[in-house]
Amino acid sequence: MIKEVIVVEGRDDITAVKRAVDAEMIAVGGFGINSKIISKIKEAQKRRGVIVLTDPDFAGEKIRSIISKRVKGIKHARISQSEGTKNGDIGVENASPESIIRALNNAKCETQKKTYEFTIEDMLFFKLVGNSEAKKRRDLVGNELGIGYSNGAQFLSRLNNFGISKEELINAVNTVNRRYYDEGI
Known part of the structure; x- marks a missing residue:
């Protein structure tokens, strides 16, 4: 049993997550997040903690x-777009139990104080921006780190906001390089 309460978008997501854990x-019922739902999430966060797992x-x-803006201290779990896509439909409901478990195990909490551990130079060095493979590399590295896919600026922000260490980034990049590019740093 997972200690935290998992927040998902809809009933199909609940079914998929229940197959996994x-x-x-x-x-939350999609964009229809009202104050009643936010109150439930706040109460769950106070009592047990919350992991948000939404569609990629x-x-x-x-x-x-x-x-995230209304409930502080929550954890974020992410599945990759490829893990959540089936027949052109994207969502948590399409993810395998293994993908959901991996996402929950890799859930990250936003830090209350933003760090500036990483810079655009790091992004360039690790080939996460500034080249034709950058988008794919951000997707793969983001999946390894559990921070998901995003554009370059968002990725840099997530590295800093989720308290990722240089060592964690290097390990994730090396894993991706070995797995997909047959090289290491």
């Missing part, structure tokens, strides 16, 4: 952002 869940798309990120 035993946990209490709250479905624009709507999912928007919902995650709304919750």
